[in-house]
Amino acid sequence: MQLSARLKTMASYVISGEPAADIGTDHAQLPIYLVLNNLCPRVIATDLKEMPLSRARKVVVDYGLLDKIDLRLGDGLYPLKPGEVKSVVIAGIGGNNIAEIIKKRPEVAREVRLILQPMADSFDLRIMLGANGYQIIEEELVIEKSRLYEIIVAQAGFITIANKIELGLGPLLIRRGDELARKYLITQKIKYEKILLNLSRAQKMHEEKIREIKEILAFIEEVLANWPIPRR
Ligand SMILES: C[S@@+](CC[C@H](N)C(=O)[O-])C[C@H]1O[C@@H](n2cnc3c(N)ncnc32)[C@H](O)[C@@H]1O
Known part of the structure; x- marks a missing residue:
């Protein structure tokens, strides 16, 4: 098979x-x-x-x-x-x-x-x-x-991961530090940017959610800026 x-x-x-x-x-x-x-x-x-x-x-x-x-x-x-x-x-x-x-x-x-x-x-x-x-x-x-x-x-x-955002995004994926992991983070960045755009266009206020998404995006951007991250 x-x-x-x-x-x-x-x-x-x-x-x-x-x-x-x-x-x-x-x-x-x-x-x-x-x-x-x-x-x-x-x-x-x-x-x-x-x-x-x-x-x-x-x-x-x-x-x-x-x-x-x-x-x-x-x-x-x-x-x-x-x-x-x-x-x-x-x-x-x-x-x-x-x-x-x-x-x-x-x-x-x-x-x-x-x-x-x-x-x-x-x-x-x-x-x-x-x-x-x-x-x-x-x-x-x-x-x-x-x-x-x-x-x-x-x-x-x-x-043992203290950072909630790192845990949610996949600590072991990020630490692989390979090309597929970088591609994954870029895909996540695009996804969260879209979510942020939709939330900010919505009639209803989503302040808490918007803050959360901004934090995730800042984390991804920092990891990508320092790529490849040192393996722990
Ligand atoms: C898209 S198929 C995935 C098939 C296979 N696991 C794969 O990954 O190729 C999803 C299957 O999960 C079943 N499913 C969804 N929720 C479930 C649940 N709570 N318990 C058992 N089966 C569930 C659906 O009926 C469907 O047959």
């Missing part, structure tokens, strides 16, 4: 030789890859909705892997029992949705390595992780069809 660079990178962070779960599996590509490549003996593949889960079941049946890929319907981490798997992948959904999934079931989330790929709101997701006793252990950027994807690997633990 040919896996996209995004899914392949996530697969590389799954604890090998141990059972894993893929939350919001849809096409079941990741579970199939993990099992076919002997990275995991067993994978639990879940989805919130019947339709994507039946799509996943069809592909799993085609590969003859129903004995190794356990398909379960349900919201977030609810279909999992604590301790059932060692890694949980949550990819291709919004960061705030991922944050809710983790917050709702700490008895599962705190026992596993979390491999997360938010489609948006990664800033809020990292802040939630820090505020709820999760440590970011690795971060990576993947470029696919000219879109940048952020991959965040986390586990229960403590974050």
Whole structure:
């Protein structure tokens, strides 16, 4: 099976030789890859909705892997029992949705390595992780069809980053100091500039939000001005 660079990178962070779960599996590509490549003996593949889960079941049946890929319907981490798997992948959904999934079931989330790929709101997701006793252990950027994807690997633990803005933007991404990280920061700068423009045009006053965005922009500009930053 040919896996996209995004899914392949996530697969590389799954604890090998141990059972894993893929939350919001849809096409079941990741579970199939993990099992076919002997990275995991067993994978639990879940989805919130019947339709994507039946799509996943069809592909799993085609590969003859129903004995190794356990398909379960349900919201977030609810279909999992604590301790059932060692890694949980949550990819291709919004960061705030991922944050809710983790917050709702700490008895599962705190026992596993979390491999997360938010489609948006990664800033809020990292802040939630820090505020709820999760440590970011690795971060990576993947470029696919000219879109940048952020991959965040986390586990229960403590974050030592004092600066909220650095935490939200991805401390380990920034510290990589490579060309992809610079591209990521430029993309973030453009995004926050647009948000600022829209907020300042809005009828309603958003003073607090505007101040926050200005602080983020000042941080990004400072990091870019001193690029490449010294690796810590
Ligand atoms: C865009 S697909 C991503 C598929 C795959 N994970 C990937 O990254 O390529 C998002 C899937 O997540 C599912 N999903 C969204 N919220 C969910 C939740 N709270 N629990 C389980 N699945 C969810 C959707 O039904 C959909 O099938």
